[in-house]
Amino acid sequence: MTTDGVFDPTAHARLMQQVFEAVLAGDRAPVAPRTLVSESWQRSLAAHVDPDRRTPPVVLGEEDVPPLREAHPLNAVMPLLRSTLVSIADEAMHVMIVTDADGLILWREGAASVLSSADEVGLIPGTRWTEDAIGTNAMGTTLAVDAPVAIHSAEHLVRTYHTWTCAAAPVHDPDTGTILGAIDISGPLHTVHPAMKQLVAATAQLAEHQLRVRLALEDERLRLRNMPHLASLRGQAGALVTSTGRIVASEPYGVWPERVAVQPGVDRVVLDDGREVIVEQLAEGYLLRAPHRGTPAKPRSALSLRFTGEGSPTAVLDGRSIPLTLRPAELLAVLALHPDGLTAEQLALMLYGEEGNPTTVRGEILRLRGLIGSDVLRTRPYRLDAIVDTDFEAVRRALRARRPADALRSCAGPLLPRSDAPAIRELRAELEVGLRSIVLESDDVDLLAEFATHPLGRDDLEVHDRLMALLPPSDPRRAGIAARRVHLLF
Missing domain, CATH: 3.30.450.40 (GAF domain)
Structure with a gap:
């Protein structure tokens, strides 16, 4: 008032x-x-x-x-x-x-x-x-x-x-x-x-x-004091982990998750990708290392999925582009969300709903294995045996960490917008509602202006109203926002 x-x-x-x-x-x-x-x-x-x-x-x-x-x-x-x-x-x-x-x-x-x-x-x-x-x-x-x-x-x-x-x-x-x-x-x-x-x-x-600055300094001190433990592995896979489970140094780079759930007193832990590693307690944090094997393990494939936005879904496997239509993209998205694997019945429910047929799913799995290989798409249960990187999971991580700028820049638009699969609809709504909420709550003018031109925000009247309230009269973006707001009103 x-x-x-x-x-x-x-x-x-x-x-x-x-x-x-x-x-x-x-x-x-x-x-x-x-x-x-x-x-x-x-x-x-x-x-x-x-x-x-x-x-x-x-x-x-x-x-x-x-x-x-x-x-x-x-x-x-x-x-x-x-x-x-x-x-x-x-x-x-x-x-x-x-x-x-x-x-x-x-x-x-x-x-x-x-x-x-x-x-x-x-x-x-x-x-x-x-x-x-x-x-x-x-x-x-x-x-x-x-x-x-x-x-x-x-x-x-x-x-x-x-x-x-x-x-x-x-x-x-x-x-x-x-x-x-x-x-x-x-x-x-x-x-x-x-x-x-x-x-x-x-x-x-x-x-x-x-x-965050204090944490970065603490991480650097932990690395400096404990790098000799990592160096002692002489090139074998290993990682330095904080007491809260964050990995701050690793060898080789890029094959370890950001966090590992390490409980005090355990001597082994299974990573999200199925690898078992040995846990060694340090004076501060832990050293993780791969168990000794008779023969070196075959390097795991790297699978990158980009499924947000209004363009066609894209997949890159070990540097090679994989052509995808909607159904294999939906299947890959659901498998990426469930690294422990799913049965044909579970996949049928997530992709087709109550009327889903496991036989149909098995046919889709067979065709997808032809695209990415049986060594990447495993069975019993169906799962991806690869280091998987997805844009939608990057958005989820940023939302959970309350990093609105990172979430917005990881998201090119709605997740598989043509998909009607129940699991995809649910995740699409989660990402869109979460991203909109965290941007609006931030009251960050630059972030709101970026969201106003984003596929998820360009038709959002509340976003444009908020910007008009926050932008100073001299801001050059104000005229464009005002014009777009009028268009949305009428």
Whole structure:
């Protein structure tokens, strides 16, 4: 809600209060709450959070918080967060809060007057702020949806916080991609600024970047200290692996996965491609090496699949292009997604649905083996015996790692757009929805502009609306985006 083009937090709070009361009473609301908010309310109410009587649970006493801070990964970026957010929070009469992945407040800094108000409502270190503990709030909701959020006034489920506004963003581990915690700015609703969410999201990205730099330095130190172990293999296949399973050096290059699931205490592990390797525990991480064989193993074939985009699907096997029509491409895509192999019955279901016939699949397999060879397409079960690289799996990896730019640049368009196979339709929808969501959530103008010209985004009105809101008037891209937006409207 705006007054003369300026956001009016008080008027908006009044409207949200009307919406809140109507929804809880089961009456018709003057406007619908945001989807993000209504879904959070549903989760919170399902967890039996009482909007009228609720305080955040105190999980830790004051004396128990410092050791957790010291051990937490976000402790390394607290100087950055203080220099970026605390001074702004002081001036805006807000408080900066940092939680762990379980919603436990570990740090809280800001203006003394706001800290006093925060004490009164339980915004203190040692309390837990997940949705199931205290209902809809920026910290808990950002952890629930894994995206930056802003919660204003009566969008909080618990009435106590209707005089507060907050914005939060998750921070991810650059090693594993898991959430480390949330960064939050909270304050009285009259101090709200529409850019709060963007500020917190940008700060979270800065924190992740700093963690990524620290990780790269740690990787380099691990390599330098442990390269003698790899060199001792004298050219035999081997790899140095971090304690979390990331490969940081390998021999030969290009035949190892990015990660290996290594459990403490095991002496052997089977890779995704079926190879068994020996695990040797090092002082830090592991050394993987191939077991000694009487005769050298035959090098595995390399198969590259490019199936996204509006052109014809392409396959390259050991540097040789393989001509593909739609059905063998669908078959290769499904096999690439299931490296452990599938039966004819499973393939029939994935390619044809409930009416699929295993006999038809066996005929397709026979024709595909004629194209790529029986040493690459194995039977019992049907599987690809090759080092497989696909564009659609590259998009999936980037989406899981929250790398929107990498995901967008790995995707040339819809996956096998002419395919009606159930497994392909499902993966196509997963990639398209995931890519659209991660780009829109980023609020990165350059990334949004790139997506607006992409086959998956050029007809997306919301993308063009977001760009028009974010692009400055002087940006030369604005005219083209505006023209395209008009075309989409009419």
